Amino acid sequence: MNTQLLLIQVFNGLVNGAFYALLSLGLAVIFGMLRIVNFAHGALYMLGAFVAFALGQAFGLGFWPSLILAPLIVGLIGVVLERTLLSRLYGLEPSYNLLLTFGLTLLTQDLVKQVMLSQYAVSSAPYTPPEALSGVVNLGFVVFPKYRLFVIALSVVICLITWFVIEKTRVGAIIRASTENPGVTRAFGIDVGKWVTGVFGVGVGLAGLAGVLAAPIYSVEPYMGSELIITTFAVVVIGGMGSILGSVVTGFAVGVLAAVGSALYPPIANTLVFILMALVLLVRPSGLFGLPEGAR
Amino acid sequence: MTVLPRTAAKTDRERTTRAAWLIGLGIVLLILPKLIYPVLALDILAWGLFAVAFDLLFGFSGLLSFGHAAFWGSSAYVTAYLLGHGQSVPVAILGGVLSALALAVPVAFLSVRSSGIYFSMITLAFAQMVSFLALQWTDLTGGENGLQGFARPSFLGLDFSDSTTRYYVCLALFTIGFYVAYRTVRSPFGQAQQAVRDNEPRSQSIGFDPARFKFTAFLISATLAGLAGAMYAFGHGVVSLEVVNWRTSGEVVMMTLLGGTTTLFGPVIGAGLVLLLRDVLTTANLPVGIVTGVVFVLVVLFFRRGVVGTVQYWMRRR
Numbered sequence: 001m002n003t004q005l006l007l008i009q010v011f012n013g014l015v016n017g018a019f020y021a022l023l024s025l026g027l028a029v030i031f032g033m034l035r036i037v038n039f040a041h042g043a044l045y046m047l048g049a050f051v052a053f054a055l056g057q058a059f060g061l062g063f064w065p066s067l068i069l070a071p072l073i074v075g076l077i078g079v080v081l082e083r084t085l086l087s088r089l090y091g092l093e094p095s096y097n098l099l100l101t102f103g104l105t106l107l108t109q110d111l112v113k114q115v116m117l118s119q120y121a122v123s124s125a126p127y128t129p130p131e132a133l134s135g136v137v138n139l140g141f142v143v144f145p146k147y148r149l150f151v152i153a154l155s156v157v158i159c160l161i162t163w164f165v166i167e168k169t170r171v172g173a174i175i176r177a178s179t180e181n182p183g184v185t186r187a188f189g190i191d192v193g194k195w196v197t198g199v200f201g202v203g204v205g206l207a208g209l210a211g212v213l214a215a216p217i218y219s220v221e222p223y224m225g226s227e228l229i230i231t232t233f234a235v236v237v238i239g240g241m242g243s244i245l246g247s248v249v250t251g252f253a254v255g256v257l258a259a260v261g262s263a264l265y266p267p268i269a270n271t272l273v274f275i276l277m278a279l280v281l282l283v284r285p286s287g288l289f290g291l292p293e294g295a296r
Numbered sequence: 297m298t299v300l301p302r303t304a305a306k307t308d309r310e311r312t313t314r315a316a317w318l319i320g321l322g323i324v325l326l327i328l329p330k331l332i333y334p335v336l337a338l339d340i341l342a343w344g345l346f347a348v349a350f351d352l353l354f355g356f357s358g359l360l361s362f363g364h365a366a367f368w369g370s371s372a373y374v375t376a377y378l379l380g381h382g383q384s385v386p387v388a389i390l391g392g393v394l395s396a397l398a399l400a401v402p403v404a405f406l407s408v409r410s411s412g413i414y415f416s417m418i419t420l421a422f423a424q425m426v427s428f429l430a431l432q433w434t435d436l437t438g439g440e441n442g443l444q445g446f447a448r449p450s451f452l453g454l455d456f457s458d459s460t461t462r463y464y465v466c467l468a469l470f471t472i473g474f475y476v477a478y479r480t481v482r483s484p485f486g487q488a489q490q491a492v493r494d495n496e497p498r499s500q501s502i503g504f505d506p507a508r509f510k511f512t513a514f515l516i517s518a519t520l521a522g523l524a525g526a527m528y529a530f531g532h533g534v535v536s537l538e539v540v541n542w543r544t545s546g547e548v549v550m551m552t553l554l555g556g557t558t559t560l561f562g563p564v565i566g567a568g569l570v571l572l573l574r575d576v577l578t579t580a581n582l583p584v585g586i587v588t589g590v591v592f593v594l595v596v597l598f599f600r601r602g603v604v605g606t607v608q609y610w611m612r613r614r
């Protein structure tokens with residue numbers, strides 16, 4: 001296989017990796033801080049794309065305003081979900097969170113499908129990238145669509161910001177304290193409940209953002225998150241659950257590996273990530289960047 | 297001490313209750329194809345056993361497998377494949393069950409080392425591997441088209457083209473499967489399994505090896521799920537990619553929860569309720585996903601004991 005083709009595959013892998021990274025980052029933040037396994041993450045990603053599409057249809061909003069508004073709306077939906085539903089399950093086994101969010105996934109997918117069919121008479125709709133980002137860029141050694149480069153760049157920036165906020169700032173310190181020892185944190189006069197809700201909202205907002213970014217590449221349809229979320233789960237397991245660095249690095253790495261792997265041997269494309277997961281589990285059950293289960 | 301006699305009376309009552317459930321369920325299952333159309337009744341048996349198999353792991357070992365569709369689905373495919381290649385019905389079903397067992401060995405080995413939510417996600421990922429395999433291994437699975445129109449040659453004078461006959465064959469298989477699950481739960485092994493579930497460090501300190509119990513429980517559960525999957529393929533005469541989809545893994549969880557975990561009868565009743573509900577919704581042309589999603593959410597939030605669990609709770613409180 002020639003180098004050019006391989007490079008294109010690597011770039012495409014980075015694009016997929018950008019989505020894995022953004023989604024598993026959100027999952028990691030939510031799991032690391034709240035011990036919630038948010039199965040609905042894929043559905044909320046789809047909701048991000050759908051909201052962007054619906055804003056365009058209803059108010060003629062373009063890509064740029066939607067890129068800000070849709071994640072905010074999805075984040076707000078997340079806040080409502082956390083307050084009204086998920087908060088009732090704290091103190092129970094985390095599997096109940098998984099089950100609840102699984103139910104929400106079924107609900108959301110079908111709801112969006114019904115709305116799309118009744119409002120727009122379609123079940124899958126294309127979404128065009130903004131004009132500034134259409135066309136291709138010649139990088140010298142390879143020609144690549146501008147929009148996809150933008151997705152990679154933005155995703156890297158968002159991941160860096162999230163990592164920085166959680167690891168290096170006072171806000172991050174409060175969040176970490178709230179989850180590691182809520183009692184003591186409360187004694188310092190910090191409203192732990194509010195922070196938990198906020199973190200969930202932000203994590204879910206990240207999924208919404210990924211959804212808007214994905215809309216011009218994969219088009220908008222109710223089940224666009226359903227396969228992606230499973231791969232993202234595998235990424236999270238490989239990276240180590242709750243590890244922010246692990247989810248981002250593994251997200252991009254898995255994207256590239258799967259793309260290169262599928263160029264060499266096409267049938268393996270979708271299974272590679274799960275084979276990888278099995279191998280990692282054999283050697284390190286807690287994932288590449290995760291702490292052993294008991295150490296938490 | 298008044299405690300002892302009361303406990304004795306209680307277990308007596310529990311035994312009577314169990315017998316009542318058993319007889320009730322038996323009667324309903326015997327006349328079921330007269331009440332609803334036989335293929336739906338057959339579905340209830342297959343999914344019911346699938347849910348019992350799942351509950352064996354979830355309810356009695358505390359392991360939430362989110363990938364049980366892998367065993368149900370691979371068995372369904374193998375059964376259909378064998379039937380399509382001229383094998384008799386018993387051979388095909390046995391082949392399906394054995395394939396589920398064979399698949400379960402490596403999956404169980406890798407997943408029981410993790411617990412809690414890690415276990416769920418790992419089983420889910422393995423199931424997804426099976427699902428992609430099913431999509432790509434078109435020679436065996438028919439890919440997007442699935443397998444259909446395979447033969448179900450008569451055996452011992454039984455004509456399997458008649459859905460009522462198929463129902464009663466499946467009822468016999470169901471009874472065997474249910475009995476295996478029942479014996480497992482009530483055996484010393486089952487008691488030890490529950491001890492491991494309730495307090496792993498303590499069970500370890502009295503000499504149990506938790507990983508071994510989980511491994512064995514996983515194999516039994518997967519094999520029974522395989523039997524259920526074989527029943528499904530045999531009963532329907534059609535197998536599609538849906539059998540290995542992650543939604544299938546989720547649906548069996550829902551049936552079990554709705555009926556009541558750790559009850560054995562519960563999962564069967566849960567399966568029946570979900571399938572009847574879906575049947576009503578589809579006939580009435582209502583959105584199935586929305587209603588089942590809402591039911592699922594409500595069950596997890598407010599009704600975790602499930603139908604049978606709630607009834608048992610009331611009876612115990614009396």
